[in-house]
Amino acid sequence: MRAYQDMVFSTAARLAGNDTQAEDIAQEVFIRAYEHFSDLRTSVTAGGWLKTVTTNLSLNYLNRYRKRWRFFSEMRPAEDSESEAPEMDWEIPDTILAELSAEQRCAIVDEALRQLPDHQRLPLVLYHFEDLSYQEIAIKLNVSLPKIKTDIRRARAALLPLLQDGGAARDTLDG
């Protein structure tokens, strides 16, 4: 368990955007692992199994309370369509937070992810951290492919100023 607990907790925390929920999810993951201990003990794919179970449990956890509203909440007006993707009229930097250490970047990224709404954070994390394709994310979240692309673009556009603000605040503190 010690070998995998950071990976399980990190995955759950980035998907859920909430440490308390992530700890609940991680607990449930390890209880399921215990139930399958005889299969996992000698398996070389135990890490992959834990990652998949963590991702699925996190999505189930988040879905539990929004399922009944999902249909209406995804009836977006034309502003969400492919052609109406957010305009980014500001300068995009070549690098983001590159001058900071990995630990500092980690703290700023996790704080910024927490501020994104679920429908943007989930596809963004699945794309950038779990390396899933747009198509795989659409299937996993049971959402249309154009909506996934739009949500990820919106998430990136929302994340950039949060990361820059976090980086600037860190520079001020360090300076």
Next chain:
Amino acid sequence: MSKHIDSEQKLERALSEALKGLPLRRAPSTLEARVAGELERRAALPWWRVSFAHWPAAPRVAFVIVCIALVAATFLGGVFAFVGDRSFNEAAALVLSWVQPFLAVMASAGGVAALLVRVIPPLWLYGGLGLGIMLYLALFGLGAAAYRLYLRPSSAGDVL
């Protein structure tokens, strides 16, 4: 448009670079103790407090037999209550005496519907059908609009 796409690709590259290779977050030190505690708690539960899939074989078989017996008793009880001390033929006749009027009513309703379809012009029928669909969609749209206005939580990311 091309500049917009370039900006998006540049942002995707920059973010991928920033998010790549981030260290894992350290799990809370309490996690291991929590898992151990929960496993102990679940192990201490009596078998009837855990899910059916984890019950011992004998109680599972017994439970299934009891359920089947209850369903059978309910069904047979209903049948006996209806039949009472009548003979089989009397009971069958009683059932038919209920079924026949019901079938007659259904046949009459079908006849009336067929007559209406013949008498009413097709345009009216299609118009009525279209009106029904429009009213349904309007109600559906009102429900969605009410949800968006009053119930859906807003978030900072939505306005970007």
